[in-house]
Every structure is written in structure tokens, then in C-alpha cells.
Amino acid sequence: MGPLLVAAMAGVIRFWHLGRPRAVIFDETFYAKDAWSLLRLGYEGTWPDRKIADPQLLADPQVISLSDTGTFVAHPPTGKWVIALGEWMFGLTPFGWRFMTAALGTLSVLMLCRVGRRLFRSTFLGCLAGALLAVDGLHVVMSRTALLDLVVMFFVLAAFGCLLIDRDHARARLAAALPVGADGRPRPDEHAADHTGTGPRPWRLAAGVFLGLAASTKWNGLYVLVFFTALTVLWDVGSRRVAGSRRPYLAVLNKGLGWSLLSLVPVAVLTYLATWTGWFLSDDGYGRHWADGRGGTWSWIPAPLRSLWHYEHAVYEFNVGLHTPHKYQSNPWSWLVQGRPVLFDYQSPKPGQDGCRTAVDCSQTVLALGTPLLWWSACGALAYLLFRWALRRDWRAGAILCGVGAGYLPWFLYQDRTIFSFYAVVFVPYLCLAVAMTVGAMLGPPGSDLRRRTLGAVAAGTLVLLIVWNFIWFFPLYTGVTIPYADWHARMWLDTWI
Template sequence: MGPVLVALFAGALRFWHLGSPRNLVFDETYYAKDAWSLLRLGYEGTWPDRKIADPQILADPQVIPLSDTGAFVAHPPMGKWVMALGEWGFGLTPFGWRFMTAVLGTLSVLMLCRTGRRLFRSTALGCLAGALMAVDGLHHVMSRTALLDLVVMFFVLAAFGSLLIDRDHARARLAAALPVGEDGRARPDALTGDRAGTGLRPWRLAAGLFLGLAAATKWNGLYFLAFFMVLTLLWDVGARRVAGARRPYLAVLRKDLGRSVLSVLPVAAVTYLMTWTGWFLSDNGYARHWADGRGGTWSWIPAPLRSLWHYEYGVYQFNVGLHSFHKYESNPWSWLVLGRPVLFDYESVPAGRDGCGATADCSQAILALGTPLLWWSACGALLYLLYRWALRRDWRAGAVLCAVGAGYLPWFLYQDRTIFSFYAVVFVPYLCLAVAMMLGALLGPRGASEKRRMWGAVPAGALVLLIAWNFIYLFPVYTGQTIPYADWYARMWFDTWI
């Protein structure tokens, strides 16, 4: 019940006035329309100039002149298919195009509670990690906005949880195969460690499915595929070593590699291609028939696949060459300390109008900003996890660091590209796990004395309460509420937040 209650709390926050603001926020002007196009055509069609189309959407979305001419788009279709489910149920309305991100944001809190419980073997720490994400400002804003990054985060978190389950099941099978000593306990055995199988591993295949869906939403999901495959191989090596294998790496190569990389990659690849079904079945999708009638070295590959490859290569060229200046772009060095958040929406409200008082002008703003005290605490928590992993060989710390690294480090390869700090939402769950693990260490082990527990509970509880207060204080600028300009400005703690 603990994880369910935390998820219900998160859902109440995310669905509260979800249809506000009524206008398209930031890049919703692309994804909300593309999702509607997928629903109508099966592929991304062509819209009028967005400055003309946006007011039309708000006036009457049913009469917008959507052309069936295929449009070049910068990201694969899966995330937009997810948004299309909300639009199918509620129409091309603000609530409709944000509905599914709010659902996934809520479910991700539930998944993080359960993932943390499995990782730490503690319901309290699992629920704490979920509660921290429930009150993270960036996760909250992205859950209420029709952008792709929250969808990537959801699928990646599902993959991470699946791999944790697979780890537990595989180790349990190895332990069951070990000989039992006179004391009734399993003991390491070289022959068993080298040769025992771990059976079918459906949860690893499920991870491949989720990672394929993540990559089919945005390509940065591919980095998680690479990082997580290395992580699971190292988990297999560790399990073989504990079981007594004399050559654990060779044992993994013989017994586990086929059920790891060689099983997950095809599942991810097929999943990725399946998300393009609407494009494959169309005649007017962008570059759909580019390869028809073309010869050459690769002519033995079916023309639709070659056409998709040509299209995807163009998308790659576009993404790596995106260097146009944007006011809210930021360098990844500043992300963890919240150096440059993105202002998704801002409107000045004259005094006496739209809920603004009669004495001073007001502001309505949506700022994609993580809860500062949570993120700054996470910086310290990551250092603690580095210590636990490097010097204490704590596999839990290594798992969390791997996930953070997969979502964060690759962006340093693209520092010259136009990138934004809200991309960091993909590793927010693991920052929350890091803080929960640090607070668990502060509380002390289960067998600690009552006095030790008390001295740990006071600072840990104080930090959690301060993080919650910080979220409440900034809540108006996460949800676009009308507040006096002076109150909005007081919440802009640094000039770079404006």
C-alpha cells in the first residue's frame, strides 16, 4: 500500500488543472500536432505555419488543414503514439495531449517505489525515493507537458526495474543449483559456478522491449541500451564469482551472453521497427518510397528498410548539426546544479484581470526547474555513491551510477549542439534513489541502537521536509498560477533562472 499511496499523491499533483494553460507550451506545438497526425494518418503529416495553426487548434481543432504530405520530423514516432492515446480519448485539447504524460509520470512514481524497494530491500527507502520524485519540480512539469523526454524516462525506468528482477531470479537459480553443506546452507562450487544455467530470462527480454521503446521515442534511449547491457554482464560475472566459478568471465561468455546481449538487442531492434508500422503502411510518409527502383550495393535489402535508413540518416544529420542559438539552451555541466532551467511559458497579467489583484501586475509562468534542495542534495549523494561503489564494492551504488551516467554523460559529447536542461528528467529517478540511499545510510543499519537511529533520523527527516517545503514554495511557477510579479521574482533565486 505504501507505493500505491505515494503514487496517488503524485497523480493528484500531476492531474490538478492539467488542461491549464490552454495554450501550447514550448515544443508542444510540434509533438501535440504530430501525435494528432499519427492518429489520423499513421505518420506525421504537414501542418500550416505553427504561428497560424496554434490559435486555430484552440479555436476548433477539428478544422485545422492537416495535409497528408509527409513531414520531416526530428524524432522517432513512439512518444507521439503515446500522446495520441490521450488525444484519441479526449481530443486535440490541452488535457488530451497532456493526459498520457501525466499517466506515465504518475506510474513512474509507483515503479520507482517498487524499484527502490527491490534495490534496497526496504519498503521505507523505496517509498522515500518515490516520494522525492513526486515532489521534484522538473518531473512534475514534464509530467504535465506533452514533450518526449518524460516518455523516455518511463520506458528506461521500466527497463531498469526489469533488469533488477532478472538479476534476482538468475541469482536465485544459481543458488538453487549449488550443493548444500552439512549446515544446510549452499556453498560455492567451481563446477556449478562454471556450468550451471540460469534458465529462461523473460525479464531481460522485457528490458529489451522497453529499451527499444525508449530509443523509438528519442535516440538517447540507445545510450541506456549500451550502458545497461554492460551493467547486466557485470552482474552476471559477479553472480558466477559468488557461486564459485574459477573463470567467471568465461562462464558468462559461455552460459549467459546469449541470454543477455544477443537476446536483448534483437528484441530492442524489432521493437524499434514495429513503432514505424504506420509509416511502413503509408504511401505518403516522408521518404517512404525513396528506395523504390534504386539499385546499388544494398539493393538486396527490402526497399522500405532502405528508405527508413535514408530518412533516419537525414534525422541524424539534422540532430548533430543543430547549432542555432536558443535563449534557454545550457551546457550539461550546469544541469545538476540547476544553472539554466527552461522557461516553458510566461504571461504577464495586468492588475485587476484574470485573478490578479488590483494593486500590482501579476505573472503566470511554467519553469522546468528541478526542486533545488533535492538536486543539490543529489550532488552530495552521487559523491557518496561513488565512494560506496569504488571503495566498498556496493553493487546498488554502481547500478544507480550507471543509470545516471547513461542519461547524463553522453550529452557532454554534444556541448556545441543546442541542448536543454530538461533533458535531465530521464535520470531524475536515479537521483532520487541516490538521495534515498544516502538518507538510509544516515539513518543507520537495522541493528543500530535507538540513539544512533534518532541522531540519524533528525537530519534525514529535516532534509526531506525542507525538500517538500521547497517544492511547495515553487509550486506556483511549476503550474502557471497567477501570482504577483514580486512573488514570481522572489522565486527566481538566480539571474540565470529568468
Template sequence: MAQTAVTERPAAREAPPAQLSVPQRLTTWTPALARHAGWLGPIAVALFAGVLRFWNLGHPRAFVFDETYYPKDAWSLLHQGYEGVWSTTANDQILAHPQTIPFDEVPAFVAHPPLGKWVIALGEAAFGLNPFGWRVMVCLLGTLSVLMLARIGRRLFGSTLIGCTAALLMSVDGLQFVMSRTGLLDGVLMFFVLAAFGCLLVDRDRARARLAGPGADGDRTRLGLRPWRLAAGLLLGAACSVKWNGAQILAAFGLLTVLWDQAGRRAVGARTPLRSMLRRDALPAFASLVVLGVGTYLAAWSGWFATSGGYDRQWAAGRPGPVPDALRSWWHYQAEMWRFNTTLTTPHTYQSNPWSWLVQGRPVSMYWQPVVTGQQGCTDHGGCTTQILALGTPLLWWTACFALAYLLYRWFFRRDWRSGAVLCAVAAIYLPWFQFQQRTIFSFYMVVLVPFLCLAVAQMLGAMLGPPGSAPRRRALGGVAAGAIVLAIMGCFLYFLPLYTAQVIPMSQWQDHMWFTSWI
């Protein structure tokens, strides 16, 4: 029987996928990038800020300004729960090779609450008692603040571009840069205040969405549990637990959030929005912010309460009273702190008046060392120097003065709530310092103000671009002008970068950077 021959055809091969040209690839990626720009943009700016801040963070290997206090207090908290006394030679011993750490169990009086030092202690627990260890957590929070500001600006203005612009401006502000690389408390305070502001913005949007929902009544609807406002209360309590000037910010933000509630009820047709807010929102707001804030402040003192050796810990012993001894001793300690903080008048070379702060009239020299010719790479015959100057990028701060005036116009004449929100934060942070005309105070306290100045400048730059629908020529000219301002600010930061990072520079070059005699 003949077999039938079967001819097998080779299997057809699949055609290789067509290669996309570069323009086609960009066209394909653009929608994906657009969908995620709200996070990709802020993360990119934060990475830029982080590289700047973490680069050579351990330099200089020295105690910079008040680092002579807080890192050592943080080490004491970490190992014994309260701040102890340190010997006069402790700085040299800590920086020596081999290192010795001569802290004592004798309690020390400290003028600030402990939470900021606990934050610094986290870095020391991971990396030891050295410049990198006591700066790393403040640096991390300073970098995260840039990310938060981009997201906050995006939510506040409804624009990723404006939010990222605000964050970019903060990433190149000299004051925020220096304070992010220094183991002091003010950078930690700034982080908590900014985070609380962001939480209140999210709470505002969530509350308005509930009021606008089906079946809601502007006069009668209760908004129920508001987790973002609870988070804000926790963060504001943390701010107070770093430095007491967080208290006036808590009060201002508390007023701001209930006014937003009143405006939200009015927007959905409430007949009596003020009375409805007072009846349904005011008390929950007080509990969320003030009560939770006080609880957070008390919790920050847990190390002091849990041990018996802290300063004034046994003050109430032998003094009978209806309140537990620990609480009465703690209250006495708070009174001592209040007395110190409100009566400090010891003169200091770099103290300044708040009137000069917005124009950076008297920056603080936090570190200064002359360098002899032939040492540390100094080749100039006139000698060299190395300095850390807590100077806000001048062009940014001077631009911010105009931006604040613009926001005042927008708030007063246009009833722009966004301008009012930024101005509320500026007023709460800045204005209370004017009552201390005799107290020893410094311009670097204004690092807490930097995020809100950057928001103000970004809002003004956004207005320069023009509203949506503007003529192309109008948008182009506005974009060029706004871009030029941003580039000028970045260039100004780069010019002063040697004075922010303790680089060795010739004395002649240092003198060129001293634009005003008040900077010396």
C-alpha cells in the same frame, strides 16, 4: 390421560462480540499492514503524486514549449500513420471555439522516432486534440513512474521505507512534475528507461536464485529463458523508439546485466566466472536486449511502413538495389535524422551546457504570459505573470550532488553493487551529453535522470539512519536529520509550485523566486 407439561426455556442468546479498544484494533491491524506494506506504501505515494499531477491538467489552455510539435504529430500519426505538415495558423485554430483541425497529408520531416508520439496519440484518441488530451498519457506514465520507483527502491535496498522515500522525493521534484504535465517526449522516455532498470533488477534476483539452487554449477549452469530480461529488451527498444538517447542507455544496461551475471557466478564458486559468463550469458543477453530492441524500434515505425505517404517513404523508388525499397528509404530517413540531431546549432534563449544541469543552473521557461492588473484575478499594481518553469526542486538536486559523491565512495571503496547500479544509470543518461558542446540542448532532458537521483538521495538518507542494531540515540538523531531533509525538499517544491502550474502571481513574488539571474 394427563398430559405432561413441557416447560420450554428461551434459547440462550449469543453474547455480542467484545468491542476492541483503539489500541487493540491497531495491534490487530498492524500485522496485516506489515504484510502488505510493500504495496500499500508505494500505492499511497503514487496516489499522492497522481493527485498533484492530474489536478487542473488542462491548464494552461495553450501549446507549452515543444507542444507545438508533438501533439500535432501525434494527431497525424493517429489519422494517417505518419507525421504531416501543419499550417502556421494551426495552433490558433486548434484552440479556438469552435475548433478546426487543419492537418495536411503532405509529409513532414520529424527528428525523433514515432513511439512517444503514438503514446500521446492514445490520449488524443480518448479525449481529443486539446491540452488535456495530449497531456494525459504523459501524466499517467509520470504517475506510474512514482509507483515503479518505490518498488524498485524496495527491491534494490531491501527496504520499503527507502523505496517509498525515493518515490516521495520524485513526486515533489519540479522537473519531473512539469514534464509529467506537458505533452513532450522526455517523460515517456523516462518511463521506459526506469521500467527497464526495474526489470533487470528482477532478472538479477531470479538468475542468482537459479545459480544458488540445488545441483547448480557456477561454471556450467545455463540460466535458460529469462523473461524479465526479455521485458527489459522490449522496454529499452521502446526507449530508443522515443528518442535516440535511449541507445546509450541500452548499451550501458546491457553491460550492467552481464557483469551481474559474472558476479553471480563468482558468488556461487565459479572457477572462471568471466569465461563462464562470456560462454553462457553474453550471447543470450545480446539477443534479449539488442536484437529485441532493434526489432521493437522497427515495429515502432509500422505506421510509416504501412502507408505510402510518409517522409522519404518513396526515396528508393527508381533506385535499384538488393534491399527492398521500403528499407532503403527508411535507412535514408534515419541518416537524415542523424544529420539533423548531430548538427543542430540554432541558438536558443534557454539552451544550456551539461556542466550546469546537476545544479539546475539554467532551467527552461516553457510558458510565460504577462497579466495586466485587474485581469485573471491580478490585484497587484505592479502587474502579474504566469509561468511554467522546468526547474528541478533546487534542494533535491543540490542534495543529490552530495548523494552521488557518497555513492561513488560506496561503490569504489566498499564495492557496493547497489551504488554501482545507480551510478551506471546516471553515467549512461548524463555523461553522453558532454560530447555536444556546440549543439542546442536543454536541461529538461535530465528528467530521465530524476528517478536515479532520488534513489541516490534515498540511499544516503538510509545511511543517515544507521545500520540495523544501531544505538537508539543514533537512530533517533539520524531519523530527525533525514526527516528534516525530506521536509525541506517538500517545502521547497511547495514554494515553487506556482511556477510549475502557471498560477497568476504578482511580478514582485515572481522576482523573489528568481534566486539566480541565470533562471530568468
């Protein structure tokens, strides 16, 4: 019941006045329209100029002509198909194109509660991690906006959860093959550790599917695939070592590496290709027939696959070459401290509207800003986890750090590119896990003396309450609530937030 209650709270926050602001905010102008095009054509068609089309879209989407001429897009289709599901149910409206991201945002809170429960073996810490995600401002804003990064976060978290379950099942299978000692517990045995097979691993297959869906939403999912594949191999090595193997890497190579690679990388690639089905079945998708009739070294590969490769290469060149200056772009060094949030929407309500006397009296804002105290606490928590992983060999800390690194570190390769801090939503769940694990350390083990537990509970409770208060304080900036201009300015704690 705990995870369900936390998820219900998250759902209320994310679905409350979801259609507000009634506007096409930030990059919704691309993804909401591409999603509608996928519903109608199976691929991304051509819309009129977005500056002209956006007001018409809100007034009457039927008056905007969608051409069946394929257009060049910078991201794969899965995330837009997810958005399209909401539009199919509720129409081409702000509520419709935001519905599925709000739903996935809510479900991700539920998943994180269960992931934390399995990771820490504590229902309290699992629910705490989910509750922290529920009150993170960046996660709330991305859940209430039809952008792709929240969808990537959902699929990556689902893959992480599947890999945790797979780890538990694989270790249980290996433990069952070990001889039992006089105390009734399994004891290490080199032969069993080296020769016990892993058997079918359906949860690892599921993780491969989810990682393929993440990569087919935005390409940064490919980096997560690399990180998580390495993580699972190291988990398998660790289990063989604990079971008694003197050469655990060789044992994994002989008995488990096939499942590690075949169930993640090839499955992810096949999933990625499957998400392009609409484009493959079309005749007018962008670049669909580029390879038709072309010879050359690679002519033995089917023309549709070569056409897709050519298209994807063009997309790669576009993405790595995107250097157009933007007012709200930021360097990844500043993301953890929320140095430069992104303003998605800002409006000054008309006089007489929402109790505003003049046009400059009030502000209505959607700011992609993480709950500051949560993020600043996470910086300290990550330092603690580095200590636990490097010096205490705590696998839980390593798993969380891997999740953070997979979503964060690759962006340092593109510091000269135009990038934004809201990309960090992909690794927000792992920051919440880091803070929850640190809170668990503050509380101390169950057998600690009463004074130690009391002081830890006071410190941990104070931290959590301050984070919740901080979220409530910034809540109007996350949801487009109209507030006096003075109240908006009071929430601009750093000059870089303006």
C-alpha cells in the same frame, strides 16, 4: 499500500488543473500536432505554420487543415503515439495531449517505489525514493507537458526494474544449483558456477522491449541500451564469481552472454522497427519510397528498410548539426545544480483577471526547474555512491550510478549542440534513489545504538522536510498558478533562472 499512496499523491499533483495553461507551450506545438497526425494518417503529415495554427488549434482544431503530405520530423514515433492515445480519448485539447504524460509520470512514481523496494530491500526507502520523485519540480513539469523526454524516462525506468527482477531470478536459479553446506546454506562450487545455465529470462526480454520503445521515442535511448547491456553482463559476472567460478567472464561467455545480448539488443532493434509500422504501411510518409527502383551495393535489402535508413540518416545529420542559438539552452555541466532551467510559458494576466490590478502585477509561469534542494542534495548523494561503489563494491550504488550515467554522460558528446536542461528528466529517478540510499546510510543499520539512530533520523527527517517545503514553495512555477510578480521574483534564487 505504501507505493500506492505515494503514487496517488503524485497523481493528484500531476492531474490537478492539467489543462492549465490553456496554451500550446514550448515544443507542444510539434508533438501535439504530430500525435494527432499519427492518429489520422499513421505518419506525420504537414500542418500550417505553427505561429498561425496554434491560436486556431485552441479555438477549433477542426478548422486547421492537415495535409497528407509527409513531413520531415526529428524524432521516432513512439512518444508521439503515446501522446496520441490521450488525444484519442479526450480530443485535441491541452488536457488531451497532456493526459498520457501525466499518467506515465504518475505510474513512474509507483514503479520507482517498487524498484527502490527491490534494490534496497526496504519498503521505507523505496517509498521515500518514490515520494522524492513525486515532489521533483522537473518531473512534475514534464509530466504536465506533452514533450517526449518524460516518455523516454518511463520506458528506461521500466527496463531498469525488469533487469532488477531478472537479476534476482538468475541469482536464485544459480544458488539453487549449488551444493548445500552443513549449515543448510548454499556453498560456492566451481563446477556449478561454471556450468549452470541461465534458462529462459522473460524479464530480460521485457527489458529489451522497453529499451526499444525508449530509443524509438528519442535516440538518447540507444545510449541507455549500451549502458544497461554492460550492466547486466557485469551483474552476471558477479553472480558467477560469488557462486565460486574462478573464471567468471568465461563462464558468462559460455552460459549467459547469449541471453545478455540476444534478449536486449536484437529485441530492442525489432521493437524499434515495429514502431514504424504506420510509416511502412503508408504511401505518403516522408521519404517512404526513396529506395524504390534504386540499385547499388545494398539493393538486396528490402526497399522500405533502405528508405527508413536514408530517412534516419537525414534525422541524424539534423540532430547533430542543430546549433541554432536559444535563450534557454545550457551546458550539461550545469544540469545537476539546475544552473539554467527552461521557461516553457510566461504570461502576465490581464487587468482584473485572477485578482490582478494591472498587466504587470501578476505572473503565470511554467518553469522546467527541478526542486533545487533535491538536486543539490543529489550532488552530495552521488559523491557518496561513488565512494560506495568504488571502495565498498556496493552493487546497488553501481546500478544507480549506471542509470544516472546512461541518461547524463552522453550529452557531454554534444556540448556544442543546442541542448536543454529538461533532458535530465530521464535520470531524475536515479537521483531520487541516490538520495534515498544516502538517507538510509544516515539512519544507520537496524542494530545501531539508539543515539546514533536518533541523530540520523533527525538529520534525514530534516533533509526530507526541507525538500518537501522547497517543492511547495516553487509549486506555482511548476503548474502555471497566477501569483504576484513580487512572489515570482522572490523565487528567482539565481540570476540564471530569469
